[in-house]
Structure formats: structure tokens, C-alpha cells
Amino acid sequence: MSLTELxxxxxxxxxxxxxxxxxxxxxxxLLSTDAGRxxxxxxxxxxxxxxxxxxxxxxxxxxxxxxxxFYGLYVSDMLSHVLKLFATLAVSVAMVYARPYLxxxxxxxxxxxxxxxxxLLGIMVMASANSFLTLYLGxxxxxxxxxxxxxxxRDVAASTEAAMKYFVLGALASGLLLYGMSMIYxxxxxxxxxxxxxxxxxxxxxxxxxxxLVFGLVFMVAGIAFKLGVVPFHMWIPDVYHGAxxxxxxxxxxxxxxxAFAMALRLLVNGLPALAVDWQQMLTVLAVLSMAxxxxxxxxxxxxxxxxxxxxxxxxxxxxxxxxxxVVGGNRLNAVDAYGAAMFYTVVYVLMSLGAFGVLLLAxxxxxxxxxxxxxxxxxxxxxxxxxxMLLMMFSLAGVPPxxxxxxxxxxISSVVQAGQIWLAVVAVxxxxxxxxxxxxxxxLMYFDEPAGEVAPAGGGAAxxxxxxxxxxxxxxxxxxxxxxxxxxxxxxxx
Numbered sequence: 001m002s003l004t005e006l007x008x009x010x011x012x013x014x015x016x017x018x019x020x021x022x023x024x025x026x027x028x029x030l031l032s033t034d035a036g037r038x039x040x041x042x043x044x045x046x047x048x049x050x051x052x053x054x055x056x057x058x059x060x061x062x063x064x065x066x067x068x069x070f071y072g073l074y075v076s077d078m079l080s081h082v083l084k085l086f087a088t089l090a091v092s093v094a095m096v097y098a099r100p101y102l103x104x105x106x107x108x109x110x111x112x113x114x115x116x117x118x119x120l121l122g123i124m125v126m127a128s129a130n131s132f133l134t135l136y137l138g139x140x141x142x143x144x145x146x147x148x149x150x151x152x153x154r155d156v157a158a159s160t161e162a163a164m165k166y167f168v169l170g171a172l173a174s175g176l177l178l179y180g181m182s183m184i185y186x187x188x189x190x191x192x193x194x195x196x197x198x199x200x201x202x203x204x205x206x207x208x209x210x211x212x213l214v215f216g217l218v219f220m221v222a223g224i225a226f227k228l229g230v231v232p233f234h235m236w237i238p239d240v241y242h243g244a245x246x247x248x249x250x251x252x253x254x255x256x257x258x259x260a261f262a263m264a265l266r267l268l269v270n271g272l273p274a275l276a277v278d279w280q281q282m283l284t285v286l287a288v289l290s291m292a293x294x295x296x297x298x299x300x301x302x303x304x305x306x307x308x309x310x311x312x313x314x315x316x317x318x319x320x321x322x323x324x325x326x327v328v329g330g331n332r333l334n335a336v337d338a339y340g341a342a343m344f345y346t347v348v349y350v351l352m353s354l355g356a357f358g359v360l361l362l363a364x365x366x367x368x369x370x371x372x373x374x375x376x377x378x379x380x381x382x383x384x385x386x387x388x389x390m391l392l393m394m395f396s397l398a399g400v401p402p403x404x405x406x407x408x409x410x411x412x413i414s415s416v417v418q419a420g421q422i423w424l425a426v427v428a429v430x431x432x433x434x435x436x437x438x439x440x441x442x443x444x445l446m447y448f449d450e451p452a453g454e455v456a457p458a459g460g461g462a463a464x465x466x467x468x469x470x471x472x473x474x475x476x477x478x479x480x481x482x483x484x485x486x487x488x489x490x491x492x493x494x495x
Contacts, residue, residue: 008069011062011076013054014084015124021047022117029110037108041099044113048092048120055084066494068130072192075130078494079265082343082487083127083258090255090350091120093470097358097463098247104365107153107245115152116251119145123259129266132181132191139177139227142259143170146252150244162243169226169236177223183216184272193271201274214278220267221282227260228316231289238297241309246364246371249305250357253312254350260316261346264323269339270495276327283324288427290317295435305371307438308356311397314435319345321428322412325419334418340489341411347484348396348408348477355393355470359386362463376442378451386464387446389471396474398439399432404477411485 025047029040059081066077095116102108122142129135147170151163185191187209188199203209226233241249268279294314301307322342326335363370363379363386370376380387396405409432416425477484 073131079491080128082491101361115145127262158243173226180219204274238309253353280324287317287320291431338415339492343488345408359390376445377449379446392471394439398436402478404474407481
């Protein structure tokens with residue numbers, strides 16, 4: 001291998017650092033005798049900080065140019081870099097939020113931190129995947145870590161049950177995805193996404209080739225839909241969110257959504273643009289069903305985690321609106337705006353989920369889980385600042401201006417209107433109004449109801465400070481959304 005080729009492999013430096021750091025963390029934790037796992041926690045945070053620095057270095061060194069390494073299996077472009085930055089930040093913040101909660105319950109172990117780092121490694125591999133093989137390896141690495149995290153609290157039957165459901169349904173979805181990939185490989189003769197795109201464009205012109213490609217596409221879309229958690233592949237989300245400990249639910253509901261978005265973008269937009277008309281029709285059905293069932297089912301929930309689970313379903317359906325409005329009648333002029341809006345929506349959703357579950361973690365304490373609607377009653381009286389932060393999260397999730405959630409929904413609806421699908425924009429607005437009910441219900445409980453018993457104020461420390469930054473960031477992005485939107489559009493242009 002020449003020196004030039006060796007240096008080019010340094011563009012995978014974030015993954016290399018993360019892999020080495022995760023392996024070293026196991027040794028550090030083995031040698032640590034501190035019950036609070038301070039050494040392990042701060043070592044994991046140091047590894048994540050190095051990953052952020054390495055990603056920024058790769059961005060500066062590449063200058064926005066796309067590079068293929070590892071025989072074309074791995075692509076280094078702005079899309080992958082931006083997704084890695086946000087995923088690393090999300091995992092780092094999730095660790096800070098989860099630490100006090102896990103310490104109170106004796107669950108902060110080296111396994112949790114190590115699995116978090118390996119899950120992030122899977123997300124990074126998926127973000128830079130340029131082949132079916134690489135994408136599937138990243139997906140399985142992420143999925144196996146999440147299954148183990150859900151089952152980490154072995155003494156609680158609900159967590160074990162949720163892990164079993166997640167594992168069985170996840171294995172089924174992986175099988176569907178793999179079968180779809182095998183059909184596309186059989187038709188095109190290649191695993192590399194650029195070659196698949198080029199050969200699929202030729203095959204799509206013939207009726208027999210088009211039928212074979214669409215047959216494989218159906219299975220691939222089913223696999224993607226499961227990982228996003230959209231209807232009718234949503235059945236695992238409420239049970240897993242409810243059964244897993246709140247700290248693990250926080251992890252599942254944030255950074256992996258960036259990986260699912262990357263998978264959808266790489267497989268559909270990068271790999272099968274010639275079949276855009278076909279997969280856009282499928283995504284339309286998934287989006288409408290997800291917004292309908294997600295919002296309507298959330299109204300009936302009394303458990304906050306289940307409510308946020310159905311909320312996730314509706315938000316992922318909303319994100320699909322951006323993906324399905326990029327190509328109109330073969331015209332790709334709307335692609336950057338539409339896919340950029342979908343990416344912006346995903347990033348903002350991750351921020352909102354971090355904040356919402358972060359509040360639940362801070363409001364919980366040893367012997368008390370803050371996960372029912374009645375637990376939110378009178379929160380403004382016992383902790384006004386945490387109540388205000390939860391108000392910001394709920395308003396942003398509902399799409400109330402001037403918060404980031406409002407602009408994210410506006411951007412997606414604008415891309416749908418530009419694509420000429422007015423009816424779809426009307427449906428999205430209607431279900432957004434329905435969804436606002438259960439978010440505003442939480443605000444009403446916090447500010448207008450009497451507390452349900454004597455409950456101590458929410459915890460403090462670094463998690464409280466970071467949660468404040470999280471809430472104010474949503475406000476800042478809502479007032480000045482253009483920098484983040486421009487970053488998302490630059491990332492999409494690199495495709």
C-alpha cells in the first residue's frame with residue numbers, strides 16, 4: 001500500500017478512534033474500583049471529544065470533496081461528516097443526562113458506556129456506507145448494541161420482555177432488508193451504490209428489469225421503515241420505549257434516528273434514484289399512515305414514554321414527507337431543498353427528544369419513575385425552570401413558533417407544496433393540529449394542576465446545565481434556522 005493510499009484511509013479516523021476507544025474503555029472499566037464509574041464515564045466522554053475533533057479535521061482536510069476508500073466500500077463526504085458530528089454530540093449528551101438516573105439505580109456499568117460507543121460506531125459506519133455490505137454491517141452493529149442495552153436491566157421483567165420483542169422483530173426486519181438487497185444485487189450485479197444506481201437506470205427502462213428491481217425495492221423499503229419505526233412497522237416502538245429504562249429509551253429515540261435517515265438516503269437517493277417514482281409512492285403511504293396512527297394513538301396514552309413513542313412514529317412520518325418530495329416527474333430541481341428539509345427535521349427531532357427524555361430523567365429519582373402524565377402535575381410549583389424547559393420541548397414538538405420544531409415542519413411542508421402535492425401538505429397540517437393536543441396537555445398539567453403528592457425537585461448538576469443549553473438551542477434554532485438549514489443543504493449537495 002502506497003503512502004498516499006495509507007493517508008487517504010485517515011479519512012476514517014473518527015471510526016478508528018471510536019473503535020480503539022471502546023476497546024480501551026473495557027480495560028479502563030475493568031481496572032476501575034469507583035462505584036460511580038467516574039473514570040469510565042470521563043474516558044468515554046474523552047473518546048467522543050476526540051471523535052468530534054477528528055471529524056472536524058477530516059472536514060477541513062477534505063474541503064468538501066468526496067473520497068472513496070476501502071475499495072469503494074466507504075465514502076467520505078459532507079453528508080457523512082455532518083451526521084457523525086450530530087450523532088456524536090447526541091450520544092455524549094445522552095450519557096450526561098443518563099448518568100444520575102443510572103447511578104441512583106446501580107445500573108451505571110462499563111457495559112452501558114461501551115455499548116453506547118459501539119452503537120455510535122455502527123451509526124458512523126452507516127453514515128459513510130457506499131455499499132450494501134458496509135451498510136448492513138453498520139446496521140447490525142447498531143442493532144445488536146441496542147438489543148443489549150434494552151436488556152441491561154435484567155432484574156426487571158418488562159425490560160427483558162421489551163428486549164425479546166425488539167430482537168425478534170429487528171431480526172425479521174433485517175431479514176427483509178437483506179432479502180431486498182439480494183434481489184437488487186441479483187439484478188444489477190454489484191453491491192456498490194454508485195454502480196447499482198448506474199445499472200438500475202438501464203434496467204428500469206425494460207419491463208422485466210423494472211419488475212425485478214421493484215420487487216427488491218419493496219423489501220428494502222420495509223426494512224428501512226422498521227428502523228425508522230413508521231406504520232405498519234411500528235409495533236415495536238411503544239413496547240420497547242415503555243419496557244426499557246428511561247435512560248435506554250433516551251438512547252434509542254435519538255442518535256439511531258440519524259442512522260435510519262442515513263440508510264434511507266443512501267439506499268433510495270444514492271442507490272436507486274431511477275426508481276424514485278416507485279419508492280416515493282411507498283413513502284407517501286407510510287407517511288400518511290404514520291402521521292394518522294401516531295398522533296391519534298398518542299392521545300389515548302397515560303404513560304409519557306408511550307406517548308412519546310407514538311409521537312416518534314408521527315414525526316418520522318413527517319420526515320418522510322421531505323424524502324418523497326425531492327424528485328417530481330423526473331425533475332430533481334427540488335431535491336436539495338426537500339432532502340435538506342428532511343435532514344433538518346431529523347436533526348431537530350433528535351434535539352427535541354434529547355430534551356424531552358432528559359426532563360423525565362432529571363425529574364425521576366431513586367424509588368420514583370417520572371413516566372406517567374400525573375407525575376407532571378404541578379411541576380411548575382416544585383421546579384419552575386425544569387417545567388419551563390419541558391414547556392419548550394412540548395411546544396417545539398407541537399410545532400409552535402418561534403421554536404425549532406415549527407421551522408422544521410414549515411420547511412418540510414414547503415418542500416411538499418413545491419412538489420405540487422397540496423393534498424399531502426393539507427393532511428400534514430391537519431395531523432399536526434391533532435398532535436398538538438397531547439403536547440399541550442402536558443403543559444396544562446405542569447402549570448394548572450395541583451401536584452400529585454409531595455415530590456422532590458428535579459436533580460441538578462451538569463445534566464441540568466446541559467438540559468438548559470438544549471432547550472435554549474431549540475429556541476435559538478427556531479429564531480435563526482438558516483445556519484443549520486444551510487449546513488444540511490451543503491451536506492445534501494455532496495450526494
